[in-house]
Amino acid sequence: MFCGASAINLDVKGRIAIPKRYREPLHVEHGSELVITVDIQSPCLLLYPKLEWRKIEAKLQVLSDTQPPQRAIKRLLLGYAHECELDANGRLLLPPPLRQYAALEKRAMLVGQLNKFELWNESTWEQEIAASLETIRNEDLAANQGLADFSL
Numbered sequence: 001m002f003c004g005a006s007a008i009n010l011d012v013k014g015r016i017a018i019p020k021r022y023r024e025p026l027h028v029e030h031g032s033e034l035v036i037t038v039d040i041q042s043p044c045l046l047l048y049p050k051l052e053w054r055k056i057e058a059k060l061q062v063l064s065d066t067q068p069p070q071r072a073i074k075r076l077l078l079g080y081a082h083e084c085e086l087d088a089n090g091r092l093l094l095p096p097p098l099r100q101y102a103a104l105e106k107r108a109m110l111v112g113q114l115n116k117f118e119l120w121n122e123s124t125w126e127q128e129i130a131a132s133l134e135t136i137r138n139e140d141l142a143a144n145q146g147l148a149d150f151s152l
Contacts, residue, residue, distance in 0.1 A: 002112030010106055014099055015091045023090045032086040036094065037077050038101050043124055045102045047117040
């Protein structure tokens with residue numbers, strides 16, 4: 001499983017190098033195949049190992065093609081989905097529409113989220129972290145089921 005935040009750079013061709021600590025698990029467990037798509041709730045990209053993406057596809061398969069909210073979710077996640085494979089140097093080429101969606105430029109953050117990664121514009125990530133810390137500070141964790149066991 002993937003955790004941790006890594007500062008990475010996009011090269012002039014729009015490629016990112018996956019940090020070395022993730023390359024072997026991605027290669028051994030997932031054949032170096034990933035699917036990149038957009039996050040529909042945040043301005044970042046989601047990078048799923050192919051086997052994890054299959055679980056998302058199964059969930060999308062049961063959504064309606066006639067109900068506007070469900071159709072919109074399918075349209076965005078599947079419409080932006082891009083299958084790719086790590087090259088010999090552990091790099092991924094990010095298609096221009098995906099880079100544009102997440103406003104990715106030179107500096108980015110790759111954030112492990114157990115079964116997937118998030119890829120953020122570095123300054124947007126910093127803003128997201130600040131907002132998340134503020135939310136946690138203002139929240140009564142004991143009042144929220146599922147969060148009461150977390151002590152910060």
